[in-house]
């Protein structure tokens with residue numbers, strides 16, 4: 001080098017332009033990746049905001065399925081699921097369960113008879129330290145075919161434009177199948193009489209590494225007794241929680257875990273499309289709900305029943321929902337846990 | 353702590369550049385994943401966790417090497433405030449490289465998520481489940497990530513300044529190959 005670093009050099013602009021360009025390009029690339037330059041990107045934030053009622057979300061509560069009650073119990077696996085998945089949860093044995101019965105509404109104070117869809121969140125842990133979480137509903141299909149369509153549905157149903165829903169339905173006839181179920185399927189007066197469905201398709205991976213596209217359901221042992229929504233309303237706004245508490249304290253409630261295996265060509269990427277009724281099913285065991293606890297200090301309160309928390313032996317499929325749900329549930333969880341001062345809890349931490 | 357060497361040792365240089373790539377990837381993966389609902393979300397999350405833990409392991413090795421081998425002295429003619437800034441920025445970068453992965457891991461623990469690295473391999477929780485702790489750590493992970501990116505940009509700007517304006521040999525201390533006719 002001809003110059004000593006100690007002797008000041010004449011000022012040159014070039015290097016500063018290079019430095020500014022490097023820093024500037026890096027900053028813009030970062031902003032682009034973060035979505036700040038793409039206001040049309042469907043973000044978890046937008047999707048979750050779309051669920052909020054006109055007055056804004058109920059702070060401290062789940063952004064959807066906000067009304068619910070905790071349960072604990074076991075999954076008694078019979079070993080038959082092991083032909084499809086190597087997960088320990090299918091090996092014959094008894095595994096502890098934490099779960100939550102819930103109503104598909106953003107309002108934690110909604111009256112039971114006002115909410116058509118009921119759900120169940122479940123977390124099953126096995127001795128190998130792995131965990132399987134799932135959030136399922138009683139509808140046989142989902143109202144939308146893709147997360148984007150679901151966002152479209154939320155936007156249309158919140159819209160002040162009287163034609164918004166008509167336009168949505170015209171563009172998404174699959175919604176009519178859901179509407180058909182919502183209008184015609186009988187209501188029941190108990191969480192214990194509902195069948196809960198994964199709707200989303202996943203892949204079971206067996207010992208040999210082979211992948212099997214499947215869906216699963218929990219089928220109640222209790223006989224469903226139909227009730228008109230008007231009669232349910234007469235029993236009080238929180239009847240379902242009172243009923244399940246009494247029912248379980250009188251005797252544990254059971255569901256059969258049924259795995260349905262897809263035939264080649266069945267629509268795995270679309271939870272709005274049911275699979276034909278004759279598909280092969282496997283009974284993998286029994287869910288036994290042994291105890292009900294209120295949500296406020298219960299073991300389900302601080303759990304996010306993220307459907308992508310899966311043991312090795314189960315993976316996501318080409319169904320785009322689990323990814324979108326995981327992103328949205330995480331956003332909802334972050335918000336509600338940060339708002340815990342608004343939540344009517346009675347002690348500081350959750351029981352584990 | 354300084355050494356008479358004019359360059360960082362080869363393992364230190366290797367770790368610096370390997371980790372630079374990993375950390376920049378982590379920052380982009382992080383902001384990318386929390387802004388999408390497409391299946392990319394899951395792929396990015398599945399990279400973010402193990403890569404973050406790998407960074408934690410690597411930075412502990414790097415810190416040990418730094419304590420053993422030290423660093424080449426900064427150029428004698430460098431003004432004192434700049435020397436101080438250089439030292440301070442190194443301390444901050446090390447602190448962030450260690451803190452970010454631990455905060456990520458602790459944040460998932462406090463939220464009752466299993467910390468799955470790959471397949472059946474998962475880490476134990478390092479905190480009890482607690483919404484208050486989760487919120488604190490979640491905010492820390494978020495704000496420190498942006499601080500990290502800002503400090504890296506300053507670091508890069510400073511190094512380019514040394515190279516392009518002063519050409520005082522600071523870049524050469526870390527250059528992967530010799531770009532300057534000095535010898536070890």
Ligand code: HEM
Pocket residue numbers: 047048051061062063064065068100101102118119120121135136137142147150197198199200271303304305321324325328329332333336
């Ligand atoms: C893109 C579509 C969907 C979005 C944006 C969405 C959004 C949400 C959100 C934000 C929560 C609250 C999460 C929390 O704070 O823990 C939630 C809970 C729930 N979701 Fe979804 N959901 C979607 C699809 C589905 C599907 C397909 C099903 C059923 C098969 C479902 C069933 C449930 C159930 C049962 C819960 C309650 C879980 C619990 O007890 O914590 N959701 N959903």
Ligand code: HEM
Pocket residue numbers: 364368371372373375376418423438442445446449504507508511512522523524525526527
């Ligand atoms: C992406 C994240 C980066 C981190 C976390 C980082 C961190 C560090 C740290 C802690 C040191 C002190 C030496 C040591 O103990 O290792 C250092 C030195 C150095 N870095 Fe980086 N670095 C990053 C990226 C870069 C980039 C992109 C460049 C290229 C322009 C660069 C060039 C240098 C040079 C030349 C040195 C030696 C001079 C000094 O000690 O300050 N670094 N870096």
Ligand code: HEM
Pocket residue numbers: 330331334375378379380381382383386400401402403404405407449452453454455456457460467493494497498500
């Ligand atoms: C050097 C290490 C790390 C860096 C630089 C980093 C960086 C980031 C960034 C930039 C974000 C996005 C923040 C936002 O925009 O909201 C993020 C989010 C996240 N990181 Fe990390 N991270 C690191 C390590 C880890 C580790 C080790 C874990 C877990 C094992 C982790 C778990 C997460 C999670 C779960 C999120 C999503 C947070 C949310 O729910 O909003 N990170 N990280």
